[in-house]
Amino acid sequence: MKYTFVTLFPNLIEGYFKDSILKRAIDKGVLEIEYLNPRDFSKNKHFKVDDTAVGGGAGMVMNPQPLFDALDNLKQEDEDVYIIFMTPVAKPFVQNDAKRLAKRSHIAFVSGRYEGIDERVIEKYADEVYSIGDYILTGGELASLVVCDAVSRNIEGVLGNADSLEIESFETPLLEAPSFSKPQKYEGLSVPSEYLKGNHSKIRSLKFALSEAKTKFFRPEQLIKYNCLHTIDTLSQKKKR
Numbered sequence: 001m002k003y004t005f006v007t008l009f010p011n012l013i014e015g016y017f018k019d020s021i022l023k024r025a026i027d028k029g030v031l032e033i034e035y036l037n038p039r040d041f042s043k044n045k046h047f048k049v050d051d052t053a054v055g056g057g058a059g060m061v062m063n064p065q066p067l068f069d070a071l072d073n074l075k076q077e078d079e080d081v082y083i084i085f086m087t088p089v090a091k092p093f094v095q096n097d098a099k100r101l102a103k104r105s106h107i108a109f110v111s112g113r114y115e116g117i118d119e120r121v122i123e124k125y126a127d128e129v130y131s132i133g134d135y136i137l138t139g140g141e142l143a144s145l146v147v148c149d150a151v152s153r154n155i156e157g158v159l160g161n162a163d164s165l166e167i168e169s170f171e172t173p174l175l176e177a178p179s180f181s182k183p184q185k186y187e188g189l190s191v192p193s194e195y196l197k198g199n200h201s202k203i204r205s206l207k208f209a210l211s212e213a214k215t216k217f218f219r220p221e222q223l224i225k226y227n228c229l230h231t232i233d234t235l236s237q238k239k240k241r
């Protein structure tokens with residue numbers, strides 16, 4: 001997978017790939033990262049990339065010209081590039097999106113700064129537009145990294161152990177059961193005794209109960225979704241019989 005980060009601030013992003021699982025994937029050639037700075041495409045004599053908003057409003061908006069030229073350039077180099085804009089005005093990014101996007105060969109993340117990006121750029125070039133949550137960041141760079149990281153974990157050869165993708169939160173509507181490491185007792189706090197007895201079916205049912213409890217506490221709407229899916233599943237099994 002190749003990622004292109006279209007950003008005025010590549011330094012904000014570069015550090016993340018210098019020391020992580022993703023660095024290993026880059027060294028192995030599974031991932032490739034490049035940066036494209038719209039400022040390098042600005043036709044303004046001072047390389048300006050933003051201006052006040054037409055029609056008024058606070059703050060500066062990123063001009064269309066540098067982004068049009070940067071993205072045209074990118075598409076000329078690779079017609080398969082899939083262009084994603086990061087903005088709070090979009091649908092929320094979820095795990096299923098991460099899995100689906102992992103099948104692409106080249107993704108470009110366009111990060112906005114200032115008050116945002118001229119809408120005509122998004123209209124013309126966006127294959128998809130994502131928000132990472134209902135809050136406003138100072139720019140889309142962090143959001144791009146979040147999506148890039150979540151997508152990358154689903155690409156073969158990125159995680160050391162493929163099993164770690166098997167039963168994770170959001171693979172089903174239930175949150176993952178808690179995990180424990182050694183020692184079994186630490187500062188008087190013990191791992192749940194069932195985990196220690198080696199009866200795998202009992203461990204499985206305890207983990208399921210803990211999963212349900214965590215989901216009920218932290219994400220009750222997910223538990224409702226799980227119960228609905230479970231009911232539909234049971235009814236269709238009954239119908240088959």
Ligand code: ADE
Nearest residue numbers: 086087088131132137143
């Ligand atoms: N840029 C600023 N805030 C954002 C958010 N919540 N998601 C994606 N991009 C953003």
